[in-house]
Amino acid sequence: MLAELKRLMVGQPLATEPLAHERLSKRIALAVFSSDALSSVAYATEAILIALMAAQSGALGYATPISVGIALLLITVAFSYRQTIIAYPQGGGTYIVSRENLGVTPSLVAASALLIDYVLTVAVSMSAAVAAITSAVHVLEPYRVELAIGLISLVTLANLRGLKESGRIFAVPTYLFIGSMFALIGVGLVKLMLGGGSVPAAPVPAIPYVPEEFQELSFFLLLRAFAAGCTALTGIEAIADGVPAFQKPESRNASITLVIMAVILCTMFLGTTVLANAYHIIPDGSLEPETANSQLARMIFGNNSLFYYVLQVATMLILVLASNTAFADFPRLSYFLAQDRFLPRQFAQRGDRLVFSNGVVALGIFAAILVIAFGAREQSLLHLYAVGVFLSFTLSQFGMVQRWRKMRTPGWRRNAAINSIGALVTGTVLVVIASTKFLEGAWAVLMLIPIMVILLRSIHHHYTAVARQLSLADAPPPSAVRRHTAVVLISGVHRGVVPALQYALSIAPDNVTAVYVDMDAEVTAKLKEKWKRWGSGVPLTVLSSPYRSLLRPLMQFIDEIDAQYDDDVLTIVLPEFIPSKWWQHLLHNQTALLIKAALLFSKGKIVTSVPYHLED
Incomplete structure (x- = not known):
């Protein structure tokens, strides 16, 4: 019975054969690898506004200069990752770069941060996808957790069946979201210009967001807002991880796609933040909260406009696709760790459908637990999010600096300088995020990473001991049973x-x-x-x-x-x-x-x- 149920849910087993590898054009690859990064526009601006509300609504005007600083950081990180793409045409994941250039312990730190980040990606993306829908259909608000768990289950099942990163699956929602966001920004700017630089303010939510305690506007508060908005950079490394999937020449096409993604992401992020200030959007703190992007879309398109609902649906779809990026990367990283004997061997085995099914199931379970624990509230989860992201950024860039110094290929000084700037900037931001968000939840991630490193090393020690005890190198010849x-x-x-x-x-x-x-x-x-x-x-x-x-x-x-x-x-x-x-x-x-x-x-x-x- 269990076998029949598995066949019904997962599908018939596939024969072991060379895995077909789809080569992607730049247009399709942009949709496949950018969904995680682009989807951050759905919650990054709102995270800045919520942080600034600690100094009351008069501080919301600082959102625009903060977003400009984040955009500059994004550009710096993107150009740093171009160097990784050039150096690792076979795919330069942070774990691989750190292992080859920094050693075992830094690579395990990077792997731990990434594993946590992938779980948070699914939990945040699914929670934000539910928020996009409940903002448009308030009657669904009491069922946030159930909806998020349902979405996680669907994506988990799809990946267990062997969902391929097909261009058709990814292209339509991704480009629909990009088109909808550019339409929102374009129409919003036109209305702003026609209004002589001012428009009617958005209706104040029934219960505006109220922090636990009001603070004076200070440099530390601005740093907190900056740290909150840095979630806009999540997923930017996905293209560097997937270079082999591009059409030839892989490195060149991947580099161009990375630049295009950075331009689109900067434009959408800056555009929504500027418009949120211009239309005086205030975060909603009611029991049935509406996202800042939804409030902005209602002001620009109208409450019952078709364009408003198209934007909300597109936002939900790209957030679901963003979670699928984690479903591709978490099992793949688990496979590398299992191959290196740092995770149980089960994570290195392909299932009936030629996917790393144990990694897929583990990710789905961990993400579901987080969704339940945080009530499917993406803004609550964001406090945990950026620490792992910038820790992996910093290790990856510092690893690249070490590689250029070691290889000394033509132009290595310039390349090392670019990656040094990236490592310095992301390392500084990591310190800012860890310090400003420590009490809000970052402490949990900072504590969990060393625990995971110890666990990974313990697993490796066990496998090493097993291999040593099973080795025939020093074993005496077998004697006959008497x-x-x-x-x-x-x-x-x-x-x-x-x-x-x-x-x-x-x-x-x-x-x-x-x-x-x-x-x-x-x-x-x-x-x-x-x-x-x-x-x-x-x-x-x-x-x-x-x-x-x-x-x-x-x-x-x-x-x-x-x-x-x-x-x-x-x-x-x-x-x-x-x-x-x-x-x-x-x-x-x-x-x-x-x-x-x-x-x-x-x-x-x-x-x-x-x-x-x-x-x-």
Whole structure:
């Protein structure tokens, strides 16, 4: 039944064969790899406005200069990643760059930050997608968590079925979102110019966003707003990770696509922030909050305009696609870590549909837990978001500096200078984000990363120890087995016992013992009478158990038998009858399973099950 359900949900298995690799044009690659970065426009401006509201609405005018600073940072990071694309045409993920140029520990720090970031990407994107819909359809607001969990489940299932990053799937929602945002900015600017530089202010929400305590407008508060808006840079490294997917010449096409993405992202981010200031958008703090982008769209397009609903739907779709970027990268990074023995080997195995299904399922579960914990509120999750992003940025850029210094290829000084600027800028922003958002949740990420590094190293230590102990390098040549001892554990005399006895006699004809634990004197007496006829001449040992314990006398007897000889192989034979229906297993006490579990951790013993299959 479980197998049939899996086939229905996931699909039929695919044969192992060379994986088809779709080469993407710049136009399609922009849609495939930019959805995560472009989707940040849906919540970055609002994050700045909420941070500035701590000094009341009069401070919202600082949103525009802050967004200009973030745009300059974005351009710096984009040009730094161009160097990574040139140096790693096979794909320059932060883990790989750090491992090759900085060493094991920095690479594990980068990997931990990335794994956390991918989980947050799914949780934030799905929560923001739900916010886009509930802003347009308020009746759905009480079901935010359920909607977000439903979206995560759908995308998880799609990836388990082997969803490919097809241009058709990604291009339509991505370009619909870009077109809708440019239409919003264009129409908003036209209305602003026609109004002589001023337009009617947006209606104040029923309950404007109110922070826990008001603060004076200070440099520290502006830094907090800047740190909040830096979520606009999430996903910018995706193109550098996916260089091999581009058409030839891969590096050149990827570099051009990265520049185009940076220009589009800067334009949309600056445009929405400028318009939010011009239209006096105030964050909504009600129980049914409306996003800042939704408020702005209502002011520009009108409440019941078709363009408004198109924008909201496009926003939801690109946010869902943004989460799919994490579903592609999280299993791939888990695969690299598993290959290097830092994660369980299961993460390196492809499932029935040729995808790393264990990584897909793990990501879906972790993201769902975060969504439930934070009530599907993306602004609450953003406090955790940017720390891992800028930590991976900094390590990647610093790793590139080390690479240029080591390789000394033509133009290495210029390239190293560019990456040095990127490392310095992103490192500074990392310190700003960590300090300004420490008490708001960044402490959790900063604490979790070293814990994950320790866990990854522990897994690696285990695999290294296993490999060392299993190695034949220093092992003595195998010696011949001189004696074989078989012990058959019985719970009665029935058809299932006879094949087990025959098997035991075949491997140890002159050294077989049957064992039974006496729980009831009357039942034991009847068993001894039947054994005389059906025991095949095998001696029967009855163990006393005055306290009705099964495992204790069995384990003690097996240890005594094992201690008799130093040169024998001891095999414990378990006769088992197998019901024909899965549910019939629930009607039996699974004693054999308990015995096998106990013997599994008993050194030097072989356990063999001899099944007897029952009919309907």
